[in-house]
Every structure is written in C-alpha cells, then in structure tokens.
Amino acid sequence: AEEVGGGDKEVVREYFNSTGFQRWKKIYGETDDVNRVQLDIRLGHSKTVENVLEMLKDEGPLQGLTVCDAGCGTGSLSIPLAKGGAVVFASDISAAMVSEAQQQAKEQLGGSSSGSGANTVMPKFEVRDLESVDGKYDTVVCLDVLIHYPQSKADGMIAHLASLAENRLILSFAPKTFYYDLLKRVGELFPGPSKATRAYLHAEADVERALRKVGWKIRKRGLITTQFYFARLVEAVPA
Numbered sequence: 001a002e003e004v005g006g007g008d009k010e011v012v013r014e015y016f017n018s019t020g021f022q023r024w025k026k027i028y029g030e031t032d033d034v035n036r037v038q039l040d041i042r043l044g045h046s047k048t049v050e051n052v053l054e055m056l057k058d059e060g061p062l063q064g065l066t067v068c069d070a071g072c073g074t075g076s077l078s079i080p081l082a083k084g085g086a087v088v089f090a091s092d093i094s095a096a097m098v099s100e101a102q103q104q105a106k107e108q109l110g111g112s113s114s115g116s117g118a119n120t121v122m123p124k125f126e127v128r129d130l131e132s133v134d135g136k137y138d139t140v141v142c143l144d145v146l147i148h149y150p151q152s153k154a155d156g157m158i159a160h161l162a163s164l165a166e167n168r169l170i171l172s173f174a175p176k177t178f179y180y181d182l183l184k185r186v187g188e189l190f191p192g193p194s195k196a197t198r199a200y201l202h203a204e205a206d207v208e209r210a211l212r213k214v215g216w217k218i219r220k221r222g223l224i225t226t227q228f229y230f231a232r233l234v235e236a237v238p239a
C-alpha cells in the first residue's frame with residue numbers, strides 16, 4: 001500500500017540522532033536542566049517503566065527471562081531489567097540512543113559497586129529498526145515508539161513484534177481518546193518551540209484489532225497519565 005511509513009521512519013531516525021536525541025536524553029536522564037513540561041513527561045515515563053516492571057514480575061521472576069526491548073532509547077527499561085537478572089536484547093533505530101544506552105548500562109551495571117547481583121548479564125545493544133529485529137524472545141516490549149507512526153504503519157510493526165514473542169508482548173502508545181485528541185489539537189494551535197516531530201495517537205480498538213489479526217489478545221491494560229504524558233499500556237498474549 002502507501003509508502004507513508006518509509007518516509008516517517010527516515011524522519012524519525014534523523015530526529016533521534018540529532019535534536020530529538022538531545023531532548024529525550026535530558027527527559028530520560030536525571031539532570032535539573034529540564035523545564036516543567038519535560039519534568040512532567042520524565043515523571044510519567046518513569047511510571048510507565050515501573051508499571052512494565054510490575055507487569056513482568058507479576059508473571060514470575062525476571063531471572064533468566066529473555067526480553068527484547070524494541071526502540072530501547074537510553075535504556076530506561078533495559079537497564080533495570082538486566083539488574084533484575086533478565087537477558088536483554090535492546091535495539092533502537094538511532095545510533096546516538098544506542099550508544100547512550102550502552103554507556104548508561106556500563107555505568108549502572110558495570111562496576112562491582114553497582115549493587116547489581118552476580119547474575120547480571122549486560123544487555124546486548126544493537127542499532128536496528130524494530131522491523132528488522134529477528135529471533136525469538138519470551139517477552140517483547142516496545143514502549144512509547146508507536147507514537148511516531150500512523151496506524152497504517154503501526155499495524156505492521158505490531159504484527160512483527162508479536163512474531164518475535166513467545167509468550168508476551170507489552171506495548172505503550174498515546175491513546176486516542178476524546179480528551180487527549182482535544183489537548184493535542186489545542187497544542188497544534190499553539191505549537192511550542194521544541195515540538196519537532198509529529199505525534200500520532202492510536203485508538204485502543206485499532207491496536208487490539210492489529211493484535212487480533214495475528215492471533216493475539218490483550219490480557220492486561222494500564223493507563224499512565226500526568227499533566228503532559230499519556231500512555232496506554234497493554235500486555236498481549238497469544239489468543
């Protein structure tokens with residue numbers, strides 16, 4: 001069909017290797033040089049990561065669990081997962097993100113003083129778009145990545161991610177609810193200086209349909225909201 005996605009992907013890659021990298025590295029970091037909105041997004045995102053860790057631990061220990069973290073960013077999820085003993089395969093379309101994640105992992109997991117257990121395995125990091133990730137993993141996680149793609153592209157991404165997962169797929173996306181839709185429209189009327197990429201909202205029903213098409217169903221749902229951060233979290237399993 002339409003090759004809308006190809007264009008989106010190159011724009012996204014370029015953004016996360018340049019201005020987007022600088023912006024999101026700050027948001028996902030711990031430094032004080034963030035504005036009020038960025039601080040709020042940092043808080044919301046950290047709640048998403050916590051929720052995912054809880055979802056994963058609910059089903060059993062992390063120790064030895066193979067996890068693919070697709071679109072890993074600076075390693076916000078991959079690093080705590082590795083700390084918990086999971087065997088993590090982390091990849092991202094942006095080389096800048098992957099190198100930052102690698103450095104963070106070295107700092108946080110590397111030394112003997114890191115507080116991580118003897119069984120900690122360093123995540124395996126790779127520069128790769130999620131469409132070309134292969135292999136099989138117990139669990140595949142893809143957080144806050146679909147927001148960069150229209151639903152037409154997201155369908156294929158969801159199908160591919162599901163094909164890599166043996167037991168579980170965890171996704172987060174910006175939900176297309178009336179309220180958030182409205183907020184976004186208001187935001188578009190008054191664009192701030194740092195709004196560099198387009199954000200796509202996804203209807204939960206569309207994500208559910210994409211999962212059902214490939215034989216998966218949603219088992220658990222979460223909703224994370226702060227003032228400026230909205231994420232629907234879903235855990236899907238083979239139907």
Ligand code: SAM
Nearest residue numbers: 016071072073076092093094129130143144145
């Ligand atoms: N998942 C991370 C987290 O929650 O901390 C990062 C989220 S960040 C908003 C989006 C990330 O997705 C960026 O690091 C970006 O480079 C990556 N990304 C965007 N499109 C991608 C694609 N097609 N394949 C892999 N990674 C992608």
